[in-house]
Amino acid sequence: MSFGRPHRAIIADDHAIVRTALSATLSDPDAMDGQTIEICEEVENGIEAIRAVRQHRPELLMLDVTMPHAGGTEVLLEARRWSPETKVVILTGVEASGKIAELVATGADGIFCKSDDLGEMTRAVPRILEGARVVCSRFAKLLETASEAEPLTTRERQVLNQVVAGRTNREIGETLGISIKTVDRHRTSVMGKTGAHSAAELIAFALREGLIDPNSSQ
Template structure:
């Protein structure tokens, strides 16, 4: 079971490789009071902090907190790996992700791994505090701006293999004629694929297409 203090406070572990973020969350929770609770602060008890993935996993195993604040990009162990270990050692812990990551595949992977909530590090702290009661009661939450990123990434995943080929060649700066010659198709077919890619990714120019492809990781490493 997750750790709950006798007074009803929720125990918390904060895991982030940046001390300024750990301190900010610590200070925020130290004076936070959940709606419906007593007027005096103290609803949260910080029982551990971690600056890398291995420390985070060790803290979870030792403390079994009610709440984990987790950065997904930390040394020694990644976000999804940590989430899997949390679910193994402390299944009742609610996992709140704070991240600066904007990769659709990474964000979707975090949700799939079992995160309960994801907030952008650019989001106002009051947004997180407002959602905490629902998160602690078992609801899941993803900040709207991150939901939009995930949705657009899923649209990217609907590209066909040929459309991905064309997209990568466009990003490389190849003309329709050059793409047609390499793929042994007509320039008219290339233009059709180009239009389909731009429609699916909701862009209106080659510059926007290239920016979207880079941002969403749609470019093949090869």
């Protein structure tokens, strides 16, 4: 049984098999706890996702976080700009606490892991359409574990990104306008907080936690 008028949805993912699976699931009222969802468009890149949201103003946007031309965070912000009432559900295979925390802070209504089956997401979508915000259990545990670790300061993140870029302490100091001694102190602090013992381990940590920021040198 359908509850009121159908909800319109856009599916944005650069993998056709994912779009097909999501479309079949969302279109099944039994799977959606009686809610009727109509797929008004499927798109395969971020620019098309933004265009589709502007055109349709849907109730629901199912959004892959990593797509060509515009990433999930950018699309989410644009969706909020053009269609504030649209509920945005993020799907990602990136299991990095830094990235998940960023998506939560940006205001995603739902965040789910592509490594999981569709069950948890399927049960959550009707609640999200009613106004709930849901983070899947896998990511909730990831965020809980990350919150127990001592966070990096803004300056430490800047130094970390410079290390990832392959710059020496002297180059980092010149870029950030600080002394080599201060760079070394921040670098030592970062290694202590992350448990890294080399530049390679710092890079691995930054990649794993989604901390690499291409604008960090600005």
